[in-house]
Amino acid sequence: MSDSRPIGVFDSGIGGLTVVRALTHHLPHENIIYFGDTARVPYGSKSPQVVRDYAAQDTDVLLQHKVKIIVVACNTVSAVALDVVQKRSRVPVVGVIIPGAEAAVQATKKKRVGVIGTVGTIKSDAYVNALRQIDPSVQAFSQACPLFVPLAEEGWTEHKATELIAKEYLFPLTLEKIDALILGCTHYPLLRNVIDNTLHHAVALIDSGEATAQAVAVLLEEQGMKNMSRLKPNLQFYVSDVPHKFTDVGERFLGQRLGKVHRVPAFPA
Amino acid sequence: MSDSRPIGVFDSGIGGLTVVRALTHHLPHENIIYFGDTARVPYGSKSPQVVRDYAAQDTDVLLQHKVKIIVVACNTVSAVALDVVQKRSRVPVVGVIIPGAEAAVQATKKKRVGVIGTVGTIKSDAYVNALRQIDPSVQAFSQACPLFVPLAEEGWTEHKATELIAKEYLFPLTLEKIDALILGCTHYPLLRNVIDNTLHHAVALIDSGEATAQAVAVLLEEQGMKNMSRLKPNLQFYVSDVPHKFTDVGERFLGQRLGKVHRVPAFPA
Numbered sequence: 001m002s003d004s005r006p007i008g009v010f011d012s013g014i015g016g017l018t019v020v021r022a023l024t025h026h027l028p029h030e031n032i033i034y035f036g037d038t039a040r041v042p043y044g045s046k047s048p049q050v051v052r053d054y055a056a057q058d059t060d061v062l063l064q065h066k067v068k069i070i071v072v073a074c075n076t077v078s079a080v081a082l083d084v085v086q087k088r089s090r091v092p093v094v095g096v097i098i099p100g101a102e103a104a105v106q107a108t109k110k111k112r113v114g115v116i117g118t119v120g121t122i123k124s125d126a127y128v129n130a131l132r133q134i135d136p137s138v139q140a141f142s143q144a145c146p147l148f149v150p151l152a153e154e155g156w157t158e159h160k161a162t163e164l165i166a167k168e169y170l171f172p173l174t175l176e177k178i179d180a181l182i183l184g185c186t187h188y189p190l191l192r193n194v195i196d197n198t199l200h201h202a203v204a205l206i207d208s209g210e211a212t213a214q215a216v217a218v219l220l221e222e223q224g225m226k227n228m229s230r231l232k233p234n235l236q237f238y239v240s241d242v243p244h245k246f247t248d249v250g251e252r253f254l255g256q257r258l259g260k261v262h263r264v265p266a267f268p269a
Numbered sequence: 270m271s272d273s274r275p276i277g278v279f280d281s282g283i284g285g286l287t288v289v290r291a292l293t294h295h296l297p298h299e300n301i302i303y304f305g306d307t308a309r310v311p312y313g314s315k316s317p318q319v320v321r322d323y324a325a326q327d328t329d330v331l332l333q334h335k336v337k338i339i340v341v342a343c344n345t346v347s348a349v350a351l352d353v354v355q356k357r358s359r360v361p362v363v364g365v366i367i368p369g370a371e372a373a374v375q376a377t378k379k380k381r382v383g384v385i386g387t388v389g390t391i392k393s394d395a396y397v398n399a400l401r402q403i404d405p406s407v408q409a410f411s412q413a414c415p416l417f418v419p420l421a422e423e424g425w426t427e428h429k430a431t432e433l434i435a436k437e438y439l440f441p442l443t444l445e446k447i448d449a450l451i452l453g454c455t456h457y458p459l460l461r462n463v464i465d466n467t468l469h470h471a472v473a474l475i476d477s478g479e480a481t482a483q484a485v486a487v488l489l490e491e492q493g494m495k496n497m498s499r500l501k502p503n504l505q506f507y508v509s510d511v512p513h514k515f516t517d518v519g520e521r522f523l524g525q526r527l528g529k530v531h532r533v534p535a536f537p538a
Contacts, residue, residue: 039319040309045422050308050510119513150419153314161437164430241319244388 002228006031006236007216008067008091010058013041014246015149015186016073017253019096020235022213023071024256027220030227031234035061035264039240042149044118044185048080051120055081059088061238061264067091068225071216075184075208076118079126092219099215100182100208101130105138107204108180114173114203115142117184118149127184141176145169145185152187153249157194166191166198180204190253237261271497275300275505276485277336277360279327282310283515284418284455285342286522288365289504291482292340293525296489299496300503304330304533308509311418313387313454317349320389324350328357330507330533336360337494340485344369344453344477345387348395361488368484369451369477370399374407376473377449383442383472384411386453387418396453410445414438414454421456422518426463435460435467449473459522506530 007027009020013036020034037043037058043051055077062070070093072078072085078095086093104113115127122144131140148169151162173181181203183189189207196205220226227233239246242263250258276296278289282305289303306312306327312320324346331339339362341347341354347364355362373382384396391413400409417438420431442450450472452458458476465474489495496502508515511532519527 039315045512046308047510047512050512123513146423147416147419147425150416154415156416159433159437161430161433164428164433168428168430241316243314243316243319244392 001224003068003225004031004227004229005066005068006033006234007069007071008033008035008062008065009071009073010035010037010062011073011186012036012043012054012076013038014250014253017250018186018189019071019073019209019212021253021255022207022210023216024235026213026217027226029230029233033062033065033067033236033238035238037240038243038246042118043074043076044120044149045146046120048120048124051076052081052084055084056088059085063089069094069216069220071212072096073186073209073212075186076120079117079121079124092223094212094216094219096208096212097126097130099211100184100206101127101134103211104180104182104206105131105135107206108138110177110179111135111138112176112178113138113140114176114178114181115140115184116145116148116169116181116188117142119144119146121184127182141173141178143169143173148191149185149187152190155252157190162191162194163198166194170195170198174199178203180206182206182208184208235259238264240264270493272337272494273300273496273498274335274337275302275503276338276340277302277304277331277334278340278342279304279306279331280342280455281305281312281345282307283519283522286519287455287458288340288342288478288481290522290524291476291479292485293504295482295486296495298499298502302331302334302336302505302507304507306509307512307515311387312343312345313389313418314415315389317389317393320345321350321353324353325357328354332358338363338485338489340481341365342455342478342481344455345389348390348393361492363481363485363488365477365481366395366399368480369453369475370396370403372480373449373451373475374400374404376475377407379446379448380404380407381445381447382407382409383445383447383450384409384453385414385417385438385450385457386411388413388415390453396451410442410447412438412442417460418454418456421459424521426459431460431463432467435463439464439467443468447472449475451475451477453477504528507533509533
């Protein structure tokens with residue numbers, strides 16, 4: 001059996017390209033369609049109600065492309081609107097929360113896990129609830145880090161100011177003696193070095209996107225939905241806006257050339 | 270003559286409340302209707318095309334309320350879409366660029382003016398062009414400061430990291446020996462102290478919102494459009510999203526209690 005339909009991935013913006021990067025690593029033969037809602041980014045500072053409206057529209061963009069699975073790369077959407085995507089979709093839906101939480105439970109020895117993310121993700125307690133469900137003996141401690149996204153987008157990944165900000169955000173978590181930390185936002189892997197240094201290399205950093213890509217690979221294998229073609233796979237990128245420096249920033253997140261990017265009209269259609 | 274219709278003010282989000290604050294100071298008897306597009310904020314990192322689409326929709330929200338004048342508090346909209354607002358509106362339209370540039374020309378003695386703003390505002394060269402038109406002998410130097418908005422919203426106005434970031438952004442402008450600096454974004458007045466310290470109190474800081482409020486007062490006076498009623502004026506606040514901490518952050522920007530905030534449905538209607 002072979003299923004050449006693309007994997008659909010959506011995100012509030014370009015951060016989800018770090019998830020595409022992980023997918024191309026674990027599933028190098030899959031066609032992928034990405035949609036980034038760059039005209040309305042960010043979602044992480046907005047209310048659940050608005051994020052749920054946007055998530056429904058983003059899902060429809062991917063469904064128009066006959067995707068075989070929907071990967072919700074955006075942590076905020078995964079946290080507050082996964083049910084919206086699932087209800088709308090006839091294909092399997094994978095968010096980043098459960099895979100990220102599972103990877104953290106496997107990584108922690110002291111059963112003390114930290115979670116960082118946007119205000120929306122942290123306020124939802126989605127990771128905390130997932131951790132508890134997977135292993136009720138795990139204690140979770142969370143911290144919103146609103147400045148990390150603009151710092152990653154500005155490319156200030158090694159800047160002294162970023163170190164200071166990381167220190168301030170992460171200090172309460174160090175007091176809790178966590179030994180695993182979920183990077184609960186697509187942008188945070190770009191700040192991995194500064195986070196790792198701030199935590200004195202003593203905490204396992206869990207990239208939810210990476211964990212999600214592995215979960216998608218397992219799911220496609222189990223369901224017999226992998227693409228068996230060995231033709232060069234097709235990666236297609238759709239966005240609702242093509243702002244200044246889009247390609248530069250996007251390629252930094254994706255880790256390779258973006259190629260042609262299509263703009264889809266503003267919402268709703 | 271007395272015109273009790275409200276002044277309409279719109280912005281990409283809550284930053285424009287600093288302009289409302291200046292308006293209530295200069296025009297304490299005017300009714301004001303504010304619209305903040307908090308569901309799609311920020312505009313400053315988005316393309317001119319998208320900002321123009323949003324500006325048209327924002328204008329329509331205010332026009333439905335029979336405003337007597339439209340004040341475009343958002344620097345990015347004023348820079349890239351003022352013509353869109355003007356074309357759509359039968360009432361006078363005032364943006365923040367010309368008043369800000371005029372105030373800077375009056376303030377500079379060395380004829381060397383700096384401009385800071387969002388990527389969208391700076392790339393448009395709107396302030397630079399306005400300065401040249403008002404006084405061709407003025408030299409302008411501009412710098413985008415993308416991290417200033419999230420820092421102001423996070424409330425980190427006195428933080429060491431903010432000082433470092435301000436130093437980095439403003440350093441090229443100090444080399445140009447500017448003696449006036451346009452704060453070309455509604456959020457920047459909240460960082461006035463750190464900017465002033467970074468520039469060693471040697472540069473006149475021009476608050477475009479303040480200059481705009483003064484321009485609006487003059488215009489209403491000249492056109493006989495002031496409200497002569499001495500009843501307590503009515504301030505009404507509309508937003509497209511009511512995110513977490515909205516009231517806290519909004520009241521910091523406005524400098525007074527917000528009262529009831531109305532949510533308008535997502536766009537387009």
